[in-house]
Amino acid sequence: MSAPASDRPGGPAGEREPPPPRRGIVARLRQNLFATVPSAVATILLVAGLAWFLPRAVRWLFLDAVYAADYPACRALDYRAACWGFVAEKHRVILFGRYPYAEQWRPLVATGLFLLALALTAHPRAWRRWVAAAWFPVAVIFLLLLRGGVAGLAPVDPSAWGGLPLTIALTALVVAGSIPLGVVLALGRRSRMPLVRGVSTLYIELVRGVPLITVLFVASFLFPLLLPQGLRLDALARVALGMTFFQAAYMAEVVRGGLQALPRGQGEAAEALGLSWWKVQQRVILPQALVLVIPSFVNSVLSTFLDTSLVTVVSLYDLTGALRLALGDPQWRNFFLEGYLFVGAVYFAFSFAMSRYSRWLERHLGRWVRV
Amino acid sequence: MNPVRFSWSSRSGRALVFQAALLIVLVVAGWALWRNTAHNLAARGIRSGFAFLDQRAGFDIGEGVVPYTPDDTFLRAFAAGIANTLRVSLLGILLATPLGLVVGLGRLSRNVLVRTLATVWVEVLRNVPLVIQLFAWYLVLTQLLPDPASPLVLAPHVYLSKGGLQLPMPVLAGGHLALERPEVTAFGVSGGLSLTPEFLALLFGLVTATSASIAEIVRSGVLAVPRGQTEAAAALGLPHRRVIRRVVLPQALRIIVPPLTSQFLNLTKNSSLAVAIGFPDVVSIANTAINQNGQALECILLIMSVYLTINLLTAAAMNVYNRRVALVER
Numbered sequence: 065m066s067a068p069a070s071d072r073p074g075g076p077a078g079e080r081e082p083p084p085p086r087r088g089i090v091a092r093l094r095q096n097l098f099a100t101v102p103s104a105v106a107t108i109l110l111v112a113g114l115a116w117f118l119p120r121a122v123r124w125l126f127l128d129a130v131y132a133a134d135y136p137a138c139r140a141l142d143y144r145a146a147c148w149g150f151v152a153e154k155h156r157v158i159l160f161g162r163y164p165y166a167e168q169w170r171p172l173v174a175t176g177l178f179l180l181a182l183a184l185t186a187h188p189r190a191w192r193r194w195v196a197a198a199w200f201p202v203a204v205i206f207l208l209l210l211r212g213g214v215a216g217l218a219p220v221d222p223s224a225w226g227g228l229p230l231t232i233a234l235t236a237l238v239v240a241g242s243i244p245l246g247v248v249l250a251l252g253r254r255s256r257m258p259l260v261r262g263v264s265t266l267y268i269e270l271v272r273g274v275p276l277i278t279v280l281f282v283a284s285f286l287f288p289l290l291l292p293q294g295l296r297l298d299a300l301a302r303v304a305l306g307m308t309f310f311q312a313a314y315m316a317e318v319v320r321g322g323l324q325a326l327p328r329g330q331g332e333a334a335e336a337l338g339l340s341w342w343k344v345q346q347r348v349i350l351p352q353a354l355v356l357v358i359p360s361f362v363n364s365v366l367s368t369f370l371d372t373s374l375v376t377v378v379s380l381y382d383l384t385g386a387l388r389l390a391l392g393d394p395q396w397r398n399f400f401l402e403g404y405l406f407v408g409a410v411y412f413a414f415s416f417a418m419s420r421y422s423r424w425l426e427r428h429l430g431r432w433v434r435v
Numbered sequence: 436m437n438p439v440r441f442s443w444s445s446r447s448g449r450a451l452v453f454q455a456a457l458l459i460v461l462v463v464a465g466w467a468l469w470r471n472t473a474h475n476l477a478a479r480g481i482r483s484g485f486a487f488l489d490q491r492a493g494f495d496i497g498e499g500v501v502p503y504t505p506d507d508t509f510l511r512a513f514a515a516g517i518a519n520t521l522r523v524s525l526l527g528i529l530l531a532t533p534l535g536l537v538v539g540l541g542r543l544s545r546n547v548l549v550r551t552l553a554t555v556w557v558e559v560l561r562n563v564p565l566v567i568q569l570f571a572w573y574l575v576l577t578q579l580l581p582d583p584a585s586p587l588v589l590a591p592h593v594y595l596s597k598g599g600l601q602l603p604m605p606v607l608a609g610g611h612l613a614l615e616r617p618e619v620t621a622f623g624v625s626g627g628l629s630l631t632p633e634f635l636a637l638l639f640g641l642v643t644a645t646s647a648s649i650a651e652i653v654r655s656g657v658l659a660v661p662r663g664q665t666e667a668a669a670a671l672g673l674p675h676r677r678v679i680r681r682v683v684l685p686q687a688l689r690i691i692v693p694p695l696t697s698q699f700l701n702l703t704k705n706s707s708l709a710v711a712i713g714f715p716d717v718v719s720i721a722n723t724a725i726n727q728n729g730q731a732l733e734c735i736l737l738i739m740s741v742y743l744t745i746n747l748l749t750a751a752a753m754n755v756y757n758r759r760v761a762l763v764e765r
Contacts (some may be wrong), residue, residue, distance in 0.1 A: 374564075
């Protein structure tokens with residue numbers, strides 16, 4: 065293709081190659097930063113703003129900051145720089161909440177195990193049937209480590225669970241519970257039976273129409289009233305159940321997206337073969353529909369993860385609640401900005417990783433799984 | 436019409452049996468829950484019914500546009516809460532939409548600096564929980580700002596301090612419009628329009644967080660417009676800005692409007708996080724009422740119906756707008 069186009073036999077006369085792309089730093093700068101007058105103005109304003117802001121931010125955050133848990137040194141800073149000493153002093157409370165201090169290795173090991181299992185099964189190449197089965201013991205060990213009462217571990221009441229392990233446990237419980245419920249609701253919404261369709265649609269739309277906080281209110285105020293006397297659920301179980309009911313409505317819409325993307329012929333062909341409705345869904349429709357929605361599924365895990373921060377409103381000490389617990393110390397309460405930056409960074413790290421993972425799956429899933 | 440045959444071997448017969456079973460399960464479950472609730476309420480000595488709405492509320496509400504004193508009824512307290520929810524949501528929507536549009540277009544800018552900044556804005560705000568953002572904004576506004584006696588002066592007669600934001604407010608004085616300007620006194624700022632730190636933190640948090648979501652919608656809407664459209668417009672000699680304004684945005688709008696509607700509803704629903712920072716929206720009022728009289732069922736039903744009504748009205752309004760921007764096909 066390097067020959068001029070006009071030399072090609074049959075090519076229209078006078079057609080020329082496009083000009084070669086401009087190379088070199090100056091040309092690239094001009095293209096990227098000073099292409100037009102408004103672009104140049106924006107560049108100059110932003111460079112000026114960043115030149116003012118960035119050095120100050122770096123000095124406040126890192127260079128002038130106090131890293132040791134040294135209260136007088138932090139006090140002496142008088143807010144002119146960050147006091148990471150607060151995080152150094154309180155990191156155990158922030159990360160583990162009210163979990164007994166001496167036993168905090170247990171949630172640490174449990175979280176480590178969970179994240180390791182997550183990392184090992186993240187790649188589609190690891191998606192085998194036995195891997196799904198291997199997740200079950202991981203979940204059991206996670207909960208047993210936290211709960212104790214076996215193998216000589218001191219029992220720890222769920223009301224004392226807190227921090228990052230609680231955030232992770234809550235996310236995992238809610239996701240695990242909302243998948244089956246969501247699949248049932250999605251199939252129900254597409255059912256040919258008017259009552260089934262009506263009930264599913266009503267449930268999904270009602271739940272999606274109200275804020276999560278009302279569902280948490282239902283969980284903490286109403287569940288105790290709805291249950292028969294004598295049967296009591298602890299706060300964590302109630303909140304997990306409430307969030308599962310909430311998330312199931314969103315999960316149903318994710319699954320419905322996959323069901324709608326399948327050509328009608330799939331279901332019709334399976335029916336024509338004489339398969340029952342259940343067999344059609346189980347063997348033909350769901351395996352294809354669920355694979356299609358894996359990236360949106362990861363996004364919905366992500367939003368559940370971020371949503372768990374709301375449980376602090378109904379007095380559970382998840383990562384957010386644990387930070388507020390740590391800020392309850394009158395000596396350190398003035399260093400809230402450092403605390404929120406730290407916890408925000410933890411949330412960000414998990415959330416950003418998940419959103420990148422979802423985007424990566426969206427692009428490359430087809431390589432390992434038939435989409 | 437075919438007569439319905441009750442036969443297990445026909446699809447319609449099985450469907451009928453299945454639905455009858457479902458109906459029975461739902462009715463029995465509903466009845467059991469109802470009985471439990473009535474039993475539990477009686478055991479705890481909690482009354483039921485909406486009669487409490489006519490009683491004296493007795494608690495104070497920090498701010499609002501509906502006049503309210505602790506001597507007013509629960510009904511009026513709820514009205515004040517609903518008004519506060521609507522106030523912060525409407526203002527939030529009005530501010531978040533243009534901000535989201537700018538950030539979304541910034542994500543597509545050819546200027547690498549603008550693009551990077553817009554990307555950082557979106558990624559940070561979308562990957563940190565809104566609750567964390569609200570707590571942080573609230574503490575910044577109430578702890579790090581100067582005292583009301585020596586406020587920051589943002590513009591002539593616009594003051595920002597721990598006491599909130601004070602702005603000049605147009606008022607009717609003696610039949611003609613005048614501007615009431617806030618003044619700094621020894622006890623703080625007085626006069627003019629005063630916005631509390633709770634309101635500001637909630638508004639600011641909602642606007643910034645929603646702008647990030649709106650930006651993503653705008654970006655994908657613009658990207659969905661076929662390249663040929665842009666190239667054809669450019670080939671006609673239109674400058675870049677007019678290509679965006681006249682060719683790309685009108686077409687992108689059709690893709691943008693439906694998800695934008697759900698973002699507006701999200702913002703309204705997220706305003707319920709007000710309860711975390713003490714802004715008296717409808718959820719906070721309900722929370723206070725529940726703590727006072729224990730009538731959780733009624734109060735939660737009230738909140739839910741408020742949000743469902745807002746949802747239905749917004750959806751209806753956006754459908755009207757959507758029909759106007761939708762492609763007119765012959």
